[in-house]
Amino acid sequence: MNAFFDSLAVLSFLGTVLLLFAFAALLNMVRELRAKLLQAQAAAPAAPAVRSVARFGSDDGRPTFVLVVSEHCPLCVERARHLAAVAGPDLAGHAVLLASAGHCADWVAGSEVLPVIDAALLGQLAVGATPTLVKYSADGTEEWRRVVGSDDDLDTYVAVSPSERLSA
Numbered sequence: 339m340n341a342f343f344d345s346l347a348v349l350s351f352l353g354t355v356l357l358l359f360a361f362a363a364l365l366n367m368v369r370e371l372r373a374k375l376l377q378a379q380a381a382a383p384a385a386p387a388v389r390s391v392a393r394f395g396s397d398d399g400r401p402t403f404v405l406v407v408s409e410h411c412p413l414c415v416e417r418a419r420h421l422a423a424v425a426g427p428d429l430a431g432h433a434v435l436l437a438s439a440g441h442c443a444d445w446v447a448g449s450e451v452l453p454v455i456d457a458a459l460l461g462q463l464a465v466g467a468t469p470t471l472v473k474y475s476a477d478g479t480e481e482w483r484r485v486v487g488s489d490d491d492l493d494t495y496v497a498v499s500p501s502e503r504l505s506a
Contacts, residue, residue, distance in 0.1 A: 395478030422449035
């Protein structure tokens, strides 16, 4: 009976040694993959710290607020229509609607919001969620970007006065 337990102990020891070799091989593979990932990250150009779009600059020194929308987003329709309602001389800057589909321009038709239909530009801005409001300074440099969840958020970001909020 002792011989059986001795054999079992030797086999378990050999199994442990084999597992250690397997873990060492796995660890080596992980290190190689990590090194390749770090090389790929180093080779990829870094995203610019400041994004600038000359098209959104202005000659009058006022900022430009760009509402980025997608065509199948119900919230985008609501925010675009609200921006169209409040856009005007009392707005803290210029208002632009950026989309990739032409029919999105209908959401702000007849207002002071400039519709820009440009899929390439939309891709360059790399907005992660819509509707998003992006503020550009007078020279076209991005200052900030915010996801706009409600009309009150939009009013806050574009600094619409409370009296104009009531009339919209």
